[in-house]
Amino acid sequence: MTTHPDELAGLTGLFTDEEHQIAASVRALCASEVEPHIGRWFEDGELDDPRGLMRSLGSLGVLGMHLDGYGCGGMSATAYGVACLELEACDSGLRSMVSVQGSLAMFAIWRWASEEEKQRWLPGMATGEMVGCFGLTEPDHGSDPAHMRTRARRDGGDWIIDGRKMWITNGSLADVAVIWAQTDEGIRGFAVPTSTPGFTANTIKHKMSLRASVTSELVLDGVRVPDSATFPEVRGLRGPLSCLSEARYGIVWGAMGSARTAIECAQRYAVEREQFGRPIGGFQLTQQKLADMSLEYVKGVLLAVHLGRLKDATGLRPEQVSLGKLNNVREAIEICRTARTILGANGISLEYPVMRHANNLESVLTYEGTVEMHTLILGQKLTGQDAFR
Numbered sequence: 001m002t003t004h005p006d007e008l009a010g011l012t013g014l015f016t017d018e019e020h021q022i023a024a025s026v027r028a029l030c031a032s033e034v035e036p037h038i039g040r041w042f043e044d045g046e047l048d049d050p051r052g053l054m055r056s057l058g059s060l061g062v063l064g065m066h067l068d069g070y071g072c073g074g075m076s077a078t079a080y081g082v083a084c085l086e087l088e089a090c091d092s093g094l095r096s097m098v099s100v101q102g103s104l105a106m107f108a109i110w111r112w113a114s115e116e117e118k119q120r121w122l123p124g125m126a127t128g129e130m131v132g133c134f135g136l137t138e139p140d141h142g143s144d145p146a147h148m149r150t151r152a153r154r155d156g157g158d159w160i161i162d163g164r165k166m167w168i169t170n171g172s173l174a175d176v177a178v179i180w181a182q183t184d185e186g187i188r189g190f191a192v193p194t195s196t197p198g199f200t201a202n203t204i205k206h207k208m209s210l211r212a213s214v215t216s217e218l219v220l221d222g223v224r225v226p227d228s229a230t231f232p233e234v235r236g237l238r239g240p241l242s243c244l245s246e247a248r249y250g251i252v253w254g255a256m257g258s259a260r261t262a263i264e265c266a267q268r269y270a271v272e273r274e275q276f277g278r279p280i281g282g283f284q285l286t287q288q289k290l291a292d293m294s295l296e297y298v299k300g301v302l303l304a305v306h307l308g309r310l311k312d313a314t315g316l317r318p319e320q321v322s323l324g325k326l327n328n329v330r331e332a333i334e335i336c337r338t339a340r341t342i343l344g345a346n347g348i349s350l351e352y353p354v355m356r357h358a359n360n361l362e363s364v365l366t367y368e369g370t371v372e373m374h375t376l377i378l379g380q381k382l383t384g385q386d387a388f389r
Contacts (some may be wrong), residue, residue, distance in 0.1 A: 002267060005260070005294040006301075014305050019082045022075075026086035029060050034090050039350040041212040042091070045205065050173055050214055051131065054097065058128025062087070062098055064106040070122035072106070078308035081253035085304070089257030092360035093213030095250065100169040101125060103246040105132025108178045109191055112231035112239055117191050121176050133174040133201075135165035135218050136240050142167075143373050145180070145187075146237060150220065152181040152188065159183075159230065161190065161223040167367070171201045171216025179220065180240050189231035189239050198223040209363040245321050248368045252307060252324035255332035255364060256300045258357040263293050265354055266339035269346070280342070289338050296331040303327060319381045326374040333361040 006012055012020070033056055041047050057063055065073035066080040080102075088095035106125050109118055109132075124130035141148050150163025161181055171177070177192045177199070192199060200219040207215060231239060267290060270281030280286050307324050310316060336358035340347035348355050365371060380386050 002271060004267075005263060005297050008294060009298040009302075011298065011301055014302075015078075015082065019079055022079050023082050023086050025060060026062065026083050027089075029056060030086065030090035030094070034094060038091050038094075038212055039353075039356070042093075042356050043211075043350055045207065045211045047212060047214070050097070051128075053094075054101070054128040054131055054173070056128070057098055057101075058126060062102070063128055064102040064110070064122070064126050067102070067106060067110050067122075070110070070118055071126035072110075072122065073126075076308075077249065077311035078305065080250065081304055081308045084250040084253040085257040085260070085301075087257065088254030089261045091212050092254065092258060092357065092364055093210045095254040095257070096169050096210060096213050099247050099250045099254070100134055101128075101132055103250050104134035104243050105170075105174075105176065105178050107246045108134065108189060108231070108239070108243045109176075111242060112189055112234045113191055114228060114232055116228055121191065124175075130175045131170055131173045132176050132178065133168050133170040133216070133218070134243065135168055135171075135177050135179040136244075137165060137167050139164055139166045139217075143370060145240060148180065148182060148187070150179065150181040152183045152190065154184075155224070157227055158224050159190065159227065161192065161220045161225065163220050165218040165220075167204070168201075168216045168218050169210075170214055171218050172203045172214050174201065177201075177218060178243075179218075186235040187237060187239070188235060190225055190229050191231075192220070192223060192225055192229060196223050196225060209359045211359075241318070244368055245316070245318050248321045248325045249307070249311065249316065251364060251368055252321070252328050253304045255328040255361065256297060256304055258361055258364075259293070259297045259300065259332040259335040262336040262339035262354050262357055263290070263297055265352055266290065266293070266342040269343050269352075286342060289342055293335045293338055296335060300328040300331050319377050322369065322374040322377040325369060326371060326378065329361060329365050330371065333358060333365055336361060 061073050062083045065075045068074040084095050109121050125132055138148050152159045152161045174194050177194055179190045179192050198221040202217045204215045270286050271279050273280050303324055339354045376387050
């Protein structure tokens with residue numbers, strides 16, 4: 001008889017009844033609407049009906065579920081984390097869709113936009129009827145957003161925005177794009193309707209990772225928006241970085257979902273696959289791999305739960321989010337790689353989820369802050385020395 005790593009470590013006892021219900025609801029939606037198709041979507045690099053899927057996620061209540069008001073769920077950070085784990089256990093692209101909608105686009109509007117803009121966008125985004133994206137990364141500026149080239153200038157009572165944003169999840173689906181741009185007043189944020197003349201979103205093809213996800217280049221060529229579209233109170237990097245902390249927190253949980261799926265697959269395979277007259281799970285080296293993977297998974301979930309409870313109680317500092325993102329994604333990708341070795345040649349087939357998760361995690365490893373950036377954030381806090389430059 002096999003034992004699941006969650007049961008082995010007693011992880012289920014860490015969660016409330018409500019959190020278990022959220023996990024079960026997300027898992028059920030994934031099982032009915034995503035899992036039967038996800039291998040084909042990944043292979044084709046295209047979802048059948050991404051806006052329909054977004055509406056289903058909205059009906060489930062996971063879009064902006066940790067925000068208050070405007071039709072949002074107002075649930076705890078831990079509850080949101082549990083949802084992220086279950087979404088990414090299905091596919092990282094699915095969790096990215098939800099994270100960008102809720103933790104980047106919706107959070108930016110909820111935290112920084114005017115009341116008028118909040119009322120305009122957030123209720124529809126919570127239901128999934130409206131889709132948002134978050135434009136910070138540029139073709140030449142990823143880890144160094146302070147030197148972004150996108151620029152907004154005043155023109156009477158309006159703003160004119162010119163620039164390009166790259167690797168933008170949901171970009172080709174979006175009704176509203178949160179755009180960060182240089183201005184004479186410092187970096188500012190704008191809620192830009194994607195129907196505005198001069199705004200173009202081009203879907204990025206030929207990806208080898210996050211293939212079941214819409215990724216786009218945004219081009220803004222003389223895009224005119226009223227002053228009401230600006231985020232009135234925030235200047236500088238404080239605005240976008242606050243949003244990134246929200247998204248990174250979801251990744252801390254989500255990465256453990258990918259890891260869990262890989263372990264479950266490898267565990268089943270090890271019991272069923274026979275070589276040399278016995279299941280390969282009966283060999284010591286295979287058991288060592290399963291034990292090591294499970295150990296790192298358990299530690300990652302414990303870290304995610306700790307950060308979730310801490311976020312609910314007092315809030316998280318950026319370096320605490322970096323600690324979780326750095327550890328959990330790094331360990332999740334190693335778990336997927338090890339699980340692939342247990343499956344041997346079958347591990348590279350889309351008949352199994354392991355290689356798909358491993359490929360997706362290659363993107364998760366570097367987006368929302370690379371390994372190097374999170375390492376330096378922790379190093380600066382540990383030593384008091386800034387080593388970024």
